[in-house]
């Protein structure tokens with residue numbers, strides 16, 4: 001049928017064309033956005049953490065789809081295909097710039113609402129081991145979301161219940177891992193049983209550091225907040241003798257084997273990853289790679305995220321969840337330590353030696369503390 005020419009047909013044709021172009025732009029835009037959200041990231045199988053050797057094939061491993069037995073699982077599987085999206089919002093609520101709000105709009109249209117979940121991985125310690133550095137580095141991964149501050153649920157707030165705990169967590173998608181770090185968990189006797197009761201499959205990450213330097217670091221922290229702090233040597237040995245005061249908490253924490261033995265009554269070794277606090281400083285990527293593998297995540301965090309700050313003497317981040325510019329951890333991380341009598345240090349090394357050896361035996365890793 002021939003379309004009649006004239007001013008009337010122009011009046012219809014122009015808005016119709018305009019409308020078609022608008023719809024077309026909208027569809028293209030959304031499909032691009034959804035492609036981005038659908039994530040090219042592939043989850044990996046967790047692997048045996050004991051080995052330091054890297055397996056290049058791991059990059060291509062994918063988690064097998066579980067057998068789908070009912071509608072709910074089928075729905076979940078569909079959802080899991082829309083993989084990782086960064087939920088970097090800087091706080092616990094789903095706020096953000098126009099771009100991220102738009103992402104959430106699209107996610108909602110897909111029936112994907114981020115929600116707060118209980119953690120499935122914990123950094124349990126040790127205090128002054130480098131736990132903050134590890135957590136901040138891990139937060140660079142779009143599939144990891146972590147509570148910003150120490151939650152202390154399993155030691156201080158257990159009575160408040162799982163609802164309280166879950167509420168402290170950031171919102172996540174089903175494909176993201178929720179985590180938190182509270183270094184006192186490792187040394188608090190009730191914690192392993194409580195964690196096991198909540199989730200027997202919990203992944204447990206322990207950052208360890210030479211127990212002598214750890215104790216000095218612990219002491220330095222307390223000293224920075226207190227005036228008239230006795231000397232380290234006076235606290236570490238009983239009444240000016242050569243006998244180590246094993247009741248002094250900064251020294252007790254360093255008997256890692258004892259604490260680990262307690263945890264091993266509740267969790268198999270395969271659920272632990274032991275991170276070297278020393279290596280986290282000299283080669284952060286090596287340690288972060290092990291953690292990503294342990295968590296079954298794609299190796300996203302790499303050399304390009306770090307730079308070495310010579311003034312601070314530590315690796316720092318080029319950008320992070322909170323800040324788009326290069327920055328280091330706070331002033332209270334990487335403090336200089338006071339002078340300690342080398343004789344006292346040697347005595348402490350002798351004290352820790354058998355416990356360290358036992359720890360190496362238990363973990364299957366030699367951390368090289370002399």
Ligand SMILES: Nc1ncnc2c1ncn2[C@@H]1O[C@H](COP(=O)(O)OS(=O)(=O)O)[C@@H](OP(=O)(O)O)[C@H]1O
Pocket residue numbers: 126127128129130131132133183216217218220277280281314315316328329332333334335336
């Ligand atoms: N990248 C980077 N920047 C700064 N500091 C770093 C880093 N990596 C590891 N560390 C070491 O982390 C030590 C503090 O450990 P934690 O974060 O576990 O301390 S705390 O338990 O949370 O208080 C801290 O101990 P001190 O050196 O005694 O301050 C550092 O040695």
